[in-house]
Amino acid sequence: MPQRRSRSFWPLAVLFGMFLVFLYGPVATIFVLSFQGPAGGLTFPMRGWSTHWYAQLWQGLGTVDIAAALRRSLALGTVVMVFTVLLSLGAGLAFRKRFAGSDALFYGAIGSLIMPSIIISLGIGLQFRLIDAGLKHLLQALGAEGLLENYGTSLGLFTSALGAHLTWTLPFGLLIMFAVFNRFNPAYEEAARDLGATPWQGFRHVVLPLVAPSVVGIGMFGFTLSWDEIARTSQAIGDVNTLPLELQGLTSTVTTPAIYALGSVTTMVSLLVMALALLLARLLGRRAGKARA
Template identity: 75%
Template sequence: MSARPSRPAGFWPLAMVFGLFVLFMYGPMLVIFMLSLQGPEGGLTFPMRGLSLHWFYQLAEGLGVVDIAAALWRSLALGAVVMLCTVLLSVLAGLAFRKRLAGGAVLLFIAVASLIMPSIIVSLGIGLEFRLIDSGIQSALQWLGMESARQNYGTALGLFSSALGAHLTWTLPFGLLIMFAVFNRFNPAYEEAARDLGATPWQGFAHVVLPLIAPSVVGIAMFGFTLSWDEIARTSQAIGEVNTLPLELQGLTSTVTTPAIYALGTLTTVVSLLVMGITLALVWLLERRRKARTRASR
């Protein structure tokens, strides 16, 4: 029986550094989760006082004038739309960039440029842009003599207009980079075989290309939702009169002095973990289905 190989000299120091890194990354999440489970007498710091779901029940009843349920549904709806737009645009761009495009490099640099700009500057720019649109619409209504419509006009800033655009400046570059990497390694022989068998371009995409890139598409969907779900800086100046859940959470940190704020943080974290769990399950199912088809074809 062969002896177990000894650890190299640097293994334990590196393992300790890695352990400290993991603790630094996930320790705050664990602390917030623990403090959210306190009893009615609980405070914002340790030691814990009791163990219950009291603050989650209070969260369901509402925190003062803040409608947590409405903010939650707004964030879920915006995240879902951002996810769909990110997936659709990323896949279409990946397909388009498989061929040499005039000015393609410039388009790529423009698409990913928002990653290097400060998020708050992007948000301010989008907010100013939509306020200029508001001014233009009001001027046009006044010039057309539609005074009643001008007075009743609100703003173009909104959840699925300016906020959607702001979030796409954050999620779309990641989707594009992932899809470009996927198609860079994609073997076109599969599509050629489908065409030789009489498949139309759409059939080739639906039955050959899409099943092969499906795990990456699911990953882009997860990126799109989770990045939108907890985004604050790009939303703050571009959302208009309503708030998403992260913005409400940020505002409550200065007014709520009970563990209810921790319960809200735990809720948002659970939603993110749930989305990642569903994503991993879908990727596993797709990979298992692909392997089953491969075995059946042999």
């Protein structure tokens, strides 16, 4: 016999539905308005349906090079994802055994989660400007006038911006990896060693396949958090912009649905990465389950 629902089910279901509408309603609204006709505006009612503003987006929005900003965001997100996965996995393996200073290192690594993002961005930007001043002073002292004239700044996409994004993505990766290894059964590794496997073979053929779904999840977090980040990037990226920074700047100058088209594209990229990551994690999880059996 099917179990009857309690009286509180429907009020709670309605409340949860209202929460979902509140959470995703703005995204859905922007997505719909991005398909306004050529004469459409930023609000309802719709004035026709078309992909005009998506075509306008790829033609460029004034002086802003959307394609270049998109490439920069994709490149930075990919590098941040790789570093987050490698550092989180390495730290997870290292912290399986306690060592001197492990507590201080752990709290220092995740401390950036409680710091205001703009403060971290300002601090990293100031740090790299001090590096610039030091390098220029050194070049001047060495008499390297040619290098000094050609030197710009150490602030950049894969220097200061990369560091700023890692202060955001790495703590999430560490917490996930620590939770995974906290539940990891070391009997699998012991069995591999009993069968003559080297430490590398044990990691490659036993540990990594079992934690692979979580590693994929860390990669997803690394990319999506970097892809959408604004505050930690704003003061630390130098003289170029990522796509979210361009989108933020365009909100005060663009008065057509092209801004909604750009927002929809960025959202679709995030959703696509999440879908691919979930699919890959599910496939790896099934393979790990077969390996345990």
